[in-house]
Amino acid sequence: MFRRDYLMNMIEQMTEAIGQILQLKRELKHQEALLVIDELLDKRFGLSGKLIRSLSDKDLMAVLTTNGIIETDKIQAIAVTFKQESELHAELGNEDASFVSGLKAVQLFMRLSLVGAEPTIVNPTKEAEQLLEQLKAYELPAHAKQLQAEWLEGEGQFARAEDVLYELLEDEVIAKEEVEAFYRRILFCEDERLEAGGLPREEVQYGLESLQA
Structure with a gap:
């Protein structure tokens, strides 16, 4: 029951946040959307945004593992956030920043897929395939x-x-x-x-x- 409530709450929060980001994108308020992402990384995942950004995908998986149980839902949400950030930077013409965020996202999605994570927020396998296609020019x-x-x-x-x-x-x-x-x-x-x-x-x-x- 607790896990279900926690998961439903996270999905609701992520849906709300992504909706806000997409609305700001439509209004061409990309910098404001990036601030929403900073706030999301800083307050929603039990780690500071600075730490999340500094850790490698492998280390992030390790940090979000307790007693052998990986917090795959939380990692999916983080990967989705980085994917949105990558798309925002791409639209702003910030290719390097877009690549960094996209790479972080695709590596997290691949790791989630490898451990057989349930597609509770998104489908990690499909997201990994899509991002690899987007990054093939790099x-x-x-x-x-x-x-x-x-x-x-x-x-x-x-x-x-x-x-x-x-x-x-x-x-x-x-x-x-x-x-x-x-x-x-x-x-x-x-x-x-x-x-x-x-x-x-x-x-x-x-x-x-x-x-x-």
Whole structure:
């Protein structure tokens, strides 16, 4: 009962806040909308906005985990807030600020998706896919690409995961053993799942043999 009431209250607060932000956007009051976001980050999540902004996505997940239970609802709300902030900065022409906020949001959504978070506020998987599409014009940092590869593998998008892993390999961020481990893991998948992921078994085996040659 308590969790349901808490969740309903959070959804109501987020709906109200996002509605306010969207209304300010329509009125072209982008700076005022950004102030609403600052207030939202500072007062709604039990952490200061400064701390939320300074923590990495991984550390934020850790901070919002108690006794092994991740506060996924709260993290979804934070990710949604960063997504809105990214869109506001984009409309203002602040590309760097838009990228920073968008990157924070997409990494949180990918992590939520990886832990199987319930889509209580938004669908983390769909949000991650949408934001990755929006950010494809940018070169993602190596740590974000590593998370992206893990997320794509988890989603069964094996061909896309392979592409990202080879980018990391070419940039000498990872060793070929990590790509080999990826191939070995997915070899346990059924043929239908491999084909649906764009990487049939024969291509997986060929990729593994090529790395070992």
